[in-house]
Amino acid sequence: MADPLACGDLIADRRYVYGKAAADDRDWAAAAEIFEQAAEQAPRWAPAWFALGDARENLGDLDGAAEAFRSTLAADPSDALGAAARLTLIGREEDTGALPKAYVARLFDDYASRFNAHLCGELNYRGPAVIVEALGLVAPARRFATALDVGCGTGLMGEAVRERVNRLVGVDLSHGMIARARERGIYDALEVAEATDFLERSAPGAYDCILAADALCYFGDLRPLFQACKLALAADGIFALSFESFEGEGFRLRETRRFAHAPAYLEATAREAGFRPLLMRAASIRREAARDVPGLVAALEAH
Template identity: 45%
Template sequence: MALSAYTASSGDPVLDRRLDWARAFLAEQDFSAAAELLAETVVDAPHFAAAWFLLGEARAALGETADAAEAFAHARALDPDDALGAGLHLARLGGAPAEGAMSAAYVRTLFDQYADRFDTALREKLAYRGPELLFDAVGRACAARGRAPAFAAGIDLGCGTGLAGVLFAPITGRLTGVDLSPAMLEKAAALGLYAALEAGEMGAVLEGAPDGRLDLVLAADALCYVGDLAPIFRAARRALSADGLFAFTLETHGGEGVLLRDTLRYAHAAAQVRTLAAEAGFVPVLMEEASTRSEKGVPVPGLVCVLARG
């Protein structure tokens, strides 16, 4: 993750200023100068996780893969919760398994920092339309099953600021929002749409839901932060009523299995999604290729899916 908003200190103002200079070098793409300065900094402050993390970024940019992995490993060891996301960078460099690399602390920190500009960044810079695609897909899935698009109880996993809630709350009697980021939940609460909001890891919250009590489980642009989808699929299957639906978007790729993209988001192969759904006891009502967002003006490959209990 970017460290511009990361405020951890070395305990020495002089060394903290070095970190600011290193950030400036990185912003100017002077990676050699940044690496040299940061290498000196970690000698003087070997406990400074943020300096090790930035050193990893600088060395990775220089193509010094082994040295970058070593720096990220130091950052990871000094930051047990991995709020910096060093584990993700290690995975990208081949130094750790990809699927378990993303920590809850990293996601929480990322979105707490992002909350104030989240909606604008998604809509204006990334052309994000995940909730709209998902709402349309749920409507078509309901029509295919001969039922009205109305739900007594639903849960919005990774609800963020409530972009999906704006669409789904009017057709859901009681919609609960779940997100790791308290700052994002504060934005969602201001909408007044959710019956309840809960701060927590979405898989754990879904695991705790009573059996068969939910009619709709939503995950709009949330599963790209989950490497192993199987536990969430199983929990959704158990929590849904007999006629319930599990609707989600995710990023995909043309290969096999799960891929950690350079954006530090997971992409899942369509075949893997179908397999996991079947293993969890779902049947696909709708599974279509659809891009929910663009990056650098290029649509990101994705899927929109609506599953029903088999």
């Protein structure tokens, strides 16, 4: 299958480069005009349409931006650029249930080489630490036979919990992240897969602990994931997670293209799936623009 993000047309590619230069200078009118030329030259090239949508959005032309983002989706139905999320953010589509697999995989493949330095340095990421602290409160003396690290990334969560686990499994959508995690040598098994798909293929009761550090931000509707977690957990197994929160109802896609969830929504979804909340408390796990992002840490018990 041809790569939908590859151009193959030298004229369109050159136009695109000129357009990016104009966008870098924040000359959105010039950028929009040039990207439109690139899209006309290569109408099945998703990046040209996506860049045109971004330029039009910056000009305040939301209808034009929506048209370009929809053309992006037509050129690349896998949505590796996240056009559906942009349609949501400009108010032209309802919140999606989750970010596209192709988008998340591409995002983290590109991010893998600088992930640890950026996350732990600039963003002061502390998801694994707050989850380990939560486990210490709800199960202080418990050692887990088999744990699954959902969205394991480069292995920060795995490293934090390794001493409490006999067998540690990691799953992530990104080949680049899994490669970095493999270099750490702390996992007994690693697999490139989407979390819900992986859990649904797991044997019932395969794990007595499931961990999700900063992974829920790529899911809007949590019901499929929580139901899959419940089936894959042994009776009295623990699902420990951190998530971005907001005061309101349900879930919403933030400008950062990450989902935040209302605490009441998460608790109701957990109970519906068959979990008993052992702990839910405020715990910001990262910073953005020099401010703590509102968040919670939770420990849920399967029953």
